[in-house]
Amino acid sequence: MTLQGYVHAWEHYKDELQLLDKKLELLYKRRQRLTPDPQTDSFRGMFVSEDEFLRLIGRFRIEEEGEDEQEAREVIGQLEAEIAFRREASSKSGVFLPLTYLSSVFGLSLIEERFVMLGLAVELDRKYERIFGFLLDDLTCKMPNISLALQVACQSPEEMRAARMTFMAPEGKLARYFLNQDAPEVAGQTLLSKLLQLDKRMITFLLDSGELDPKLKPAVEIVYPDSELPPLLVQEDFQLRLRNFIEEIFEAPLHERKRLAFHIWGHAGAGKKLQVQHLCRSFKKPLLLVNLADVQLHAARFEESISVILREAILHQAVLCFTRLEVLYPAEPDLAAQQRLARFHELLDGYGGLVFLLAERHNRLSWKPKERLLLEHELTVPDEGGRERLWLTFAQELGLGADVDYRVMSGKFRFTPGQIRRALTLARGYSAWQQEPAKDNAPVLRSDALYKACYQQVQHKLERKATRIEPRYGWGDVILPPEQKDQLRNACNQVKYRGVVYSQWGFEKKLAYGKGLSMLFAGPPGTGKTMSAQVVAGDLQLELYKVDLSQVISKYIGETEKNLHEIFEEAQMSNAVLFFDETDALFGKRSEVKDSHDKYANIETAYLLQKMEEYQGITVLATNLLNNIDEAFLRRINYVIKYPFPDSEYREKIWQSMFPPSAPLSDDVDFKYLAQRYEIAGGNIKNVVLSSAFLAAETGEPIRMGHIIKSIRHELQKSGKILARQEWEDF
Known part of the structure; x- marks a missing residue:
């Protein structure tokens, strides 16, 4: 009969079990030569007889094998040769045999493979539960122990001594990947008496399915190379460079080939995972994605989880990709975090496949891999032309x-x-x-x-040091001379059409930094500086944050710079409009250095200049005293808009604009008289209008001139001005 390859795995297992039966039969015959028929001894296993004692200490020894044992050995040798031939034929014809596959990807020796098959036998046929119980003198034991496994799998004392190391080394392939690690430790149990029990995941793979281990979900998912992927619309050059580099490494001679690891970082949605998925599809390799944020960080559980994940990557021969790497690099790492990270690196050193480490921010890796090349790359935000596409x-x-x-x-x-x-x-x-x-x-x-x-889409923490202002004013609400209003519109247009100038016209290549927009609003209080910031934010439909200087300025050296860095870093994510009010208190003239306080004050001013130039959003500064601002500071600001104190013409427009159409106004209200008679700014006018409205509401009347004059009187009193009696008695 001509031998052919196996049609499926179960046909292979049938031959393996037949081979196992012959080996168990040979073991029984050996024991039978040294011990009487166990069926005649009803107390077998309950005490040690004198004959057994003498046999154990070597007084009874039979060196030569009987004819039936030699015959069994010949049958075993023939079966092993036939199985090896059929497995080779199956491999050539493309038939998937789980045991052969595992032996290949984990690099198992022939002895280790025999141990795996021995542990699998009880899962294939329950008769082996009773057989192992019989051979171990304990029918409550349904699995082989290590001693029995060595006797069945090994053919010589030398082979048995070498095979013991397979179980003794905790970092060995069997112990790490195949054997059940959850088996309870028994006090006083020796190595040889430990049970040979396969891990449930390996049993599942050998018997049924190559699907992802369910207990790894939701932290782990597998992406197969035939999965549908969205196209790469940006960073195509990086993908090409990545493929060419890996191909060059893989095509090198085996002794020169290096293991690779890549650390790639970029903001959420930058396409880090998509780049790796496209790479895996080009090499027809599955991808194992591991979200470290969902992996238990408790020391013991973390190490176990990573070991199981590495085994899964080997099982599927997948590219291994860890996302959210930053969770292993906390801002203030404690001893537990350092130990966890060190163990993570040790486990990766023992893994031979391709590794990707993805993060949303750059981490200064402490991993110094052994025999592995570690490369880093940042996936930046696309330029404006790329974003438009x-x-x-x-x-x-x-x-x-x-x-x-x-x-x-x-x-x-x-x-x-x-x-x-x-x-x-x-x-x-x-x-x-x-x-x-x-x-x-x-x-x-x-x-x-x-x-x-x-x-x-933007998640930031600006609220910790700034207050969000909801823009409520439009262009019709801000009363300014045409020149100032045109400057504000030009500033808004610089944001609206920056894509044309920087991307289409190529100005981005000429500017390494300074592509943001900075404005300085200078003028007396109440002239519309804060309102203008709201108008700009509202017109551009951007978020407006007013920076709380009390949360920024610190008496401690370096703290002010740290706070400024945090503000601009968070704002960079949202492109928010940053509004600094009363900035002359923070960004005044740089003084002559006479002591350490002057030195560090100048450093703070210089640092702000630097951050404003780096920031690609909008920075609005407001000051009441333009003369207090350093000239070098002014040079680096795109727009300096001077807010004049409103004359009577503009004050009249402000008075009229402050009253909503639904407000009941008396016929005696004379806006022209109010504008000409009282020289107050828009902020004061707003206070007066609101106060007069409440006075009128109290009396149940329309807003009269008397209510307005009374409110003006109170408003002027706040600044120490007194209204003459004849100016308000008539009202």
Whole structure:
């Protein structure tokens, strides 16, 4: 009969069990030569007889094997040769045999493979439970122990001594990957008496399925090379460089080939995982994604989890990718965190496959890998031209019809590809919720819904040192001379059309930094500086944060710079408008250095200049005293807008604009008289109007001139000015 390869795994297991039966039969015959028939001894296993004692100490020894034992050995040798031939034939024909596969990917020796098959036998046929119980003199024991395994698998004392090391080394392949680590330790139990019990995951793989280990979910997922992937729209050059480099390493001779690890970082949605997925698809390799934020960080559980994950990567011959690496690098690491990280690195050193470490921020890795090349790369936010292409592409994919200028959106929001896609998806839902009618069966994208979705993509902690201001004023509310108003509009246009200038016209290549927008509003109190900041933020539909100077300035050296760094770092994520009021208190003239206080005050001013130039968003500074601002500071600001004290013409417009249309105004209110008679700024006028409204509400009357004059009197008293009696008695 001509031998052929196996058709499936169960046919292979059938031959392996037949071979095991012959080995167990040989073991029984050996024992039978040395001990009487166990069936005649009803107390067997309950005491040690004199004959057994003499046999154990070597007084009774039979050196030669009987004919039946020699015959059994010949049958065993023949069966082993046939199984080896059929396994080789199966491999050539592409038939998947789990035991052969595991032996290959884990590099098991022939003895180790026999141990695995011995542990699997009880899962294939329950008869082995009774057989092992019989051979161990304990029917309550349903699995072989290490002593029995050595007797069955090994053919000589030398082979048995070498095989013992397989179980003695805790870092060995069997102990680490195949044997059950949860088996309870028994007091006084020797190594040879320990049970040979396979891990449940390995049993599942050998018997049934190559699916991902369920207990690893949700921290781990597997992506197969035939999975559908979105295209790479940015950073294609990095993907090509990555592929070429890995191909060059893999094509090198085996003795020159290096193991590789890559540390890639970038903001959420930058495409880190997508880059690795495309790489794996090009090499036709599965990808094992591990979210470290979902892995238990408790020392014992963490080490066990990482070991199981490494085994799973070997099982699937997958590229191993850890995400959220920053959780292993806390800002203030304690001893437990340091030990956990060190153990993580040790486990990775023992893994031979390709490793990717992904993070949202750069981590100064303490890993010094052995025999592995560790490379680093940052996936930066796409430039404005790239962001515009992403907005247009994703909007088209989602079937969105919109009157949105995506060129403007790309200039306002420094979003990663993932953030852009999520913003559009969320905005489509908001627009549908608001029941906007569709055109040509395409959902119409509302501008307000899109901006709302954009703000939800940004997560920052600016509220700790700044206060968010909801913009409530428009261009019609701010009363300024044409020159100042034109400057404000020009500043807004610099944000709206930065994509054209920086990307399309190529100015971005000429500027290493300083691509943000900085403005200084200078003028007396109440002239509209804060209102103008709201107008700018409202026109650009950006968030406005007023920086609380009390949370920024510190008497401790270096703390002010640290606070400023945190503010600009958080704002960079959202492109928010930062509004510093009363900035002359913080950013005054740099003084001559006479002592350490002058020295560090100048450092703080210089540091702010640096951060403002690096910031790509909008910075608005307000001051009442322009002369107190350093000239070098002014040179680096894009727009310096001087707010004049309003004359009577502009005061009249301010008075008129302050009263809402629904407010009841008496006919005796004379705005021209108020503007000409009382020289007060817009902020004071606002206080007067609001106070007079409450006075009128109290009396149940329309707002009269008397209410306004009375409020003016109170307002002037705050600054120490007194209104003459004849000026207010008539009212």
